[in-house]
Amino acid sequence: MTIKYLLLVMYFVFGAYAGRTYGPKISKGYRIHMSMAPWHAGLYTKTSTPYKQIxxxxxxxxxxxxxxxxxxTVDRVVLPASQFVxxxxxxxxxxxxxxxxxxxKSDVKDIKVPPRYQGVVTNFQHDIALLILTTEFTYNEHVKPACLNFDAVHxxxxxxxxxxxxxxxWDLTGENSAASQVLQGATLPNVAIDKCIxxxxxxxxxxxxGDKICAGYNNGTAVCRGDSGGGLIFTxxxxxxxxxxxxxxxxxxxATENLCNIYTWATFTHLLPHEHFVKAFVPNVEEGCGTPANGVIGTRSSLVLGRNYNCPCTCPGQ
Structure with missing residues (x-):
């Protein structure tokens, strides 16, 4: 039973080829328009026609x-950047x-993965990659970056x-339902690591x-197969x-016998332990985001649709 379970985890999380998509996606989410999430991007494989979101x-x-x-990647081998957009x-x-x-849209020029990443051999520790694009994005109301901030206290x-x-x-919206063709969003609470374990x-x-955090519910609102790589965003x-x-x-x-286990939380690669990896390729990634105000944490109720804060990074909506 244990071996079968681990193989199911591998199936859901490990790759994105042979006509399949793997990894978590949102169940019971709410519909998004781009002014609510201009930081979000989709990764597509060019190995199928039309290109397939993975x-x-x-x-x-x-x-x-x-x-x-x-x-x-496959195992720890990074696939050619030319396969992705x-x-x-x-x-x-x-x-x-x-x-x-x-x-x-842009082709991918290069892919950077931590040298210690070994896939399932090390249970997907260091599960982070940087996609270096051929064509720069132009920031506007539809496309803006999320901030990275490596202050440990904050x-x-x-x-x-x-x-x-x-x-x-995108993708699955229930245990065995069809994929969503429209971007979905969900608000997920953090789960203490000892409770998660x-x-x-x-x-x-x-x-x-050691580089994972947990978030989610066990009531049917969850991330499921199809949207690995997406961001967990705070304000x-x-x-x-x-x-x-x-x-x-x-x-x-x-994983369960269903396509999506909607009654569990998920793990997320924590950005903080990967500060040096990110800054090795994007050294000025924190510039423009500023310093967090002491004790001031945004909540979902503070996200007002359409309000322009003129902030240097993404200004979210509700």
Whole structure:
């Protein structure tokens, strides 16, 4: 039983080829339009026609999107960058959907993965990748970066149990339902790491590695297969402005006999332990985001649709 369970985890999380998509996606989410999540990007494979969406990602610079390493690797071998394209400012999943009036697209020029990433051998520790784009994005109301902030005190404050972050994605919307063709969002609370470990299936606990955080519910609102690599986003006041901060990357979740286990939380690759990896390729990634105000953490109720805060990073809506 344990071996079968681990193989199911591998199936859901490990790759994105042979006509399949893997990894978590949102169940019981709410519909999104792009002004609510201009940091979100879709990763597509060019190995199928039309291009197929396989993972999510987060814009962190004009030419850089961060995603999960398992989206772009087989075992620990990084797949050719030429196999991938990225779309930002997209609400609709199909690559060339004409309703995506604000979409911007780019080929992937290079892929950076931590040298210690070994996939399932190390239970998807270091599950983070940087996609270096061929064409820079132009920031506007549909495409903006999320902030990265590596202040440990503020990180711990935002990741206290019960603080909630936002995730976005396409694909499955229930245990065995069809994929969503329109971007969905969900607000997920942090789960304390000891609780996450103690209340997870024994066969899954080894996947809660030292660089993971947990978030979600066990009531049917969950991330499921199809949107690994998407961002777990929090809000904070920076330089007197409301900004969004990327704290985690959708990584793994326990599998069941269904296509999606909607009654469990998921693990996210924690950005803080990967500061040096990110800054090795995007050294100025924190510039423009400013310093968080002491004790000021944004909540979902503070996100007002359509309000322009003129903040340097993403100004979210509700």
């Amino acid at each position: 993972c999510g990602g987060t814009v962190i610079a004009k030419n850089v999107v961060v995603t999960a390493a398992h989206c772009v 990225v779309g930002a400012g997209k609400v609709y999943r199909p690559w060339n959907d004409t309703h995506d009036v604000g979409a911007q 990180d711990a404050e935002q990741l206290r149990e019960g603080q909630s972050g936002k995730v976005m994605g 103690d209340q997870s299936p024994v066969s899954f606990r080894s996947f809660i590695t 904070a006041i920076m330089n007197s402005q409301l900004a969004t901060i990327l704290r985690g990357i959708v990584s793994t979740s326990p």
